[in-house]
Amino acid sequence: MCPSSIRRPAIRSFLSIVAAFVFSISSTHADIVLLGENPPNENVNDGNFDLVPGWQTHSSPCWTVNAELTKGNHIAGVALGEFRSAGNEITVVESRKLDNIPTYSKPLVGDVFEYRFTAHARYEIPAFVSFSLVFGDHVRLLADDVPVNGGAAPADFYSGDYKVTADDADQGMPFVRISLRTTAPISVSLDDVNLRVLDRASAGPSALNATADESGITLTWSPRGNFADAEHRVYRRSSDAKKFTLLGSANKTHRFLDESIVNGIQYSYIVTRVLDGVESAASPLATARRLDSQPPPAPRLFDAVSLDAEIELAWECDDEDVASFSVYRKTNDELDSIALATGVTKNTFTDITPVKGERNTYFVRAIDHSGNESEPSNTASGRVRAMRGASFSDLILPMPIHTELRRDLWGAEEVLPRDPNNGIEHPEWSYWGGRPVKDDDGKYHMLVVRWPEAALRGHWEWVASTVVHAVADEPTGPYRPTGETAYAYQDGHGHNADVVRLNDGTYLLYSLIHWKPTLLSSKSMRGPWEVVGEMSVEYDAESLGDNREYQVQRNLSGVQLDDGSMLFVSKFGRMIHSTNGLLGPYQVLSDVVQNNKSIPDRYRHSNYEDPVMWRDEVQFHQIINAFLNYRAIYLRSPDGIHWKCDTGLAYTPDCTTYEDGTRTRWHKLERPHVLQDEFGRATHLSLAAIDTVKRQDYANDQHSSKNLIIPLVVHKRLSVQNDSPISSQTAEIRILVHSEEGFDAQTDMNFGSLRYGAAEEVDFGRGSLVVTTEKHDQGLVLVFEGESAGLTEQNFAGKLIGETRGGELIVGFSKLSR
Structure with missing residues (x-):
């Protein structure tokens, strides 16, 4: 954390202790691990599904999906450290045969197996789990269709034991079979599967306790049997570590003092016994944490480094009890400083949104593990090389307040108070992305997607979203729906809706309907919308070196060229073009945006999607969103094919302010669109906004999404x-x-x-x-x-x-x- 750490004396911190947490998990402990946790050693047979990392579904070398018993066509597997059923009605997953444990190669009659695991449904639906031990052709069903929590509720913990019979022993070592069942196409996750054999001879110490005081954390335990005089090894793991490390040994005693703690950090401990060179299994786990009330020293901020459109900061902090830093900024025009970032865990920070044309002044505060905040550091100032107006983000203006800013709305604290009459918002609906258009009637129209806020899958109900027509008297709203759906086709279903005004003044609507790129047309934004058909794209994965064909079908934004041909930018920035009518076939003309060398290296390698393209009297414009980095870039082109990235960024989550100075900070802003005037110029920026992590936006909660309309400086x-x-x-x-x-x-x-x-x-x-x-x-x-x-x-x-x-x-x- 800090470059030159000096640990504070334990006595200093304890004199101002406000709390000490002590935990001891005491249970009959299974001592021969067949599957799962085996501290201080590695997890056995991938019981935590961490052996192969990654967010995409993949297989574990220790687990197999039983295709014969599984009902459903979804690909179940491991992702992000858990097994996922992927929405199958029934998914059955089986461990390898547990015959690879040298200390236990054959079950004996009377042996007791102890199992435990966790399961959780992605959403709040009826879901069930079953657990079996399979000895040869003998299936021992130990948990039968047990209900599973879902949604915002915590994962369920299941445990039990089983005594081996003579028939079991004859069949040899078992494997684990777990069945996950749902009544809806919702994934159920499985994690931390553990199976142990209770074995008193190799059992470690029992009843481990941890207590914090001014001297440190004291551990006491009860030795088993006649082993009181044996050597005991103490292992420790801090809250941010995955593995236990050996802390020390205790000979002929069952007490140990850990003096090397850092206040505020929670530590977990286990103890083993060593006899004749053989180490026992671990004791139960004990955890403890010592809090203090004395703040850490202020960091020392080095000189700011000014770049084209960013300012780099670095600092040092001579204390090891520092959990994170908060970075603050103030400009010439601001009376108060604003918190740019909290929870910074490095000693560096890059401000990617400094105010251009002004001196930006920064200071940093340190926060220790007990939550105490330091005094401000010294200040450092910098002025970026770019002028105001160099970046698209410089065009963003404060939003007008239609009536008042309110707090009695859904949303995290960071998005309150706000104006619910900006853009489109409703407590019963989640809205997501739409291009505002001023039609010939003088009204402002938007075809925006939505889904019920109370829908089962929360934010992920977007896969069943519908397109609705909304209208407003002013460009910033409020936009009000005019009906249930914008079109009758496929019951109004669609996503990523975008509108193109054609050369003859009519409108073309792109909508991803049941994963097919579908076009509809109308003479008015009010409809009626008639189906044109499904777009066709000639995609040669081999010549492009990219097998993600779906990218040229999704998140499309387009214009009609003067010669009547159609040009679209697709999900990852590839341009597609048709001279064969609206439906194509379209030809792929360019690479993904990450390979555009005009984008600075610090931004080029982001995960880009959600492009919007428009054209004015001079050139083509594009904004494309980096969805994992919470920012977007702006590019220009003479022909809509060859793009050049402009300096700085297009927008970030902290770009939303009101005319009275009130700031909001949405967790994520995506799906950019622009409102254009009669000359094609962008006058307003339209953004989908969500106040929390998407997977934490559940049905009937205090989180949701809406569309914002932000005024711009017009070219x-x-x-x-x-x-x-x-x-x-x-x-x-x-x-x-x-x-x-x-x-x-x-x-x-x-x-x-x-x-x-x-x-x-x-x-x-x-x-x-x-x-x-x-x-x-x-x-x-x-x-x-x-x-x-x-x-x-x-x-x-x-x-x-x-x-x-x-x-x-x-x-x-x-x-x-x-």
Whole structure:
């Protein structure tokens, strides 16, 4: 944790003790492990399903699904350290035959087997588990269709024992069979399967107790039989460790003092006996924790390192009793500091959202394992190289408050208070993603997906979501549904809905319906929507080196090109194109976005999905979400095929503020869309928002999701006035800035702040300065000297950055020719 740790004396911390927790788990202890936990040694026969790590379903070398007894076609297996039934009606999983234990190769009549395991249903449904020991052709059913908890309830713990019969012993060593049954297609998980043989001869000490006081943690235990004078070994495991380590030995005593503890950390202990060089099984587990009330010393913050759009921080802390750090930031315009991050467990942090154009000042606090917080560190300041306006995130404005901010709503504390009239929100529905569109009736429409908040699978009910039409008088809402579903086809089911306005003014709706990329059309956002059909994509997995064909069918966002052909960006950023009508077949034109070398290395290797693409008078735009890294990037393109990443980020979960300064921080923001004006410019950002981890959003709880609509700084309309295309040889660049409602180009601009040229130049305060201006009946012509613009053959648009006389951001792009 800290580079130069100095452990605080135990006596100092105990003088201010506020609590000490002592636990002893005392039970008849099974001593020959056939399956499961075997402290201080490794888990036996993968009883915890950790032998092969990974989040995708895979097999364990020690467990097999019995296909004959399993009812269902889902692929059950191991993922993230547990066995999952994957939604089969019945899944039967069996351990290997437990004949690989050198100290126990044959069961004896009268031996007692002790078993225990945990099971949990993903959601709150009727689910059941059965447990059997199978000796040859003898099946001993020990737990028969026992109910299993589900949803937010904790996992159930099951245990029992079985005495070996003569018939069992004749059959040799058994294997474990476990049946998981559900009444709905919901996965049931199995974990921590343990099977031991009770054996008094090899049993370890009993009744281990742990007590914390000013001297440390004292362990006492009861020796078994006539072994009081034997050597005993003490093992310890801290709360963040997986394995026990040898702490020390006790000879001819059944007492041990652990003086090497850190306050606030919970420790687990076991004790074994060593006799004639043979080590016994472990004692019962005992845990203890000593709390204190004295805060740790303040960290020492080093100089901040300013990068293009990020600021790196590093610090040291001369104390080992530090659990985490909190990082705070304050800018010139802010009266109070804001907490950028809590629970930081490293001595470094990168601020990926510093305020551009201002000095960002930081300090850090340390939090110890007892929860005490230190005084603030010294401060460190930095200013990023990029200017305000370099990143899409700089365009994000505070949200207006329609009526009031309320706390009597669902949601974690971080998203309260908020305005339920922003976007679309309802306590009975979970909403997820939608593109707002201003239709010819002057209203704002959105085709958004939703599912009942009380639905069985909580957030994961999205697989059965429906598409609903909603309408609002203002772009930020409130949006109200106009019916149960937007279309009658397949009862309105669909997901990832996105709308394309076609060249003839009609609308094309993409919807993933029962996992098929389906298109519907309508003359109005209100419908009726008629089915066009299912899209076809020619996908050659071998030539692309990627067998994930589903990626070009899901999360699509598209535009119709001037020649009538269709262009879509797909789930991972591949572009697909059709010159054969709306349904295709589509051709794959590009690679996944992770292989785009214009994306900085620190962002390129994220898990990207949920792209949105739009086009204005100048260029194509794309935002794509990094769903595991809680951020998104912004790219531009001259043709919708070749993309270039802009500096910084598009948005992060802390981008949601209100006009009165109130901040909210959603756990995750996904499914970006934009509202466009008549010129194609993005005026608002639409985001799906959830307040907790998706798997913790259950039915009928205080968590859910909604759609937010966030106003943006709108790009100024720019037109090149040069007769010849602008190049690196152009001596004078003439750019018309169009006046429009709320903006007078002739009077509102601060000319000294303006920079024009290549984005690589103006984003960092360089580029061409205004030489002179000329009034125009559509606005004002800005004349720039051309040499400093930095425009090369690699640039397809020129960029303008500056401020109004009132300090408001000016950003715009122009083509490089008339």
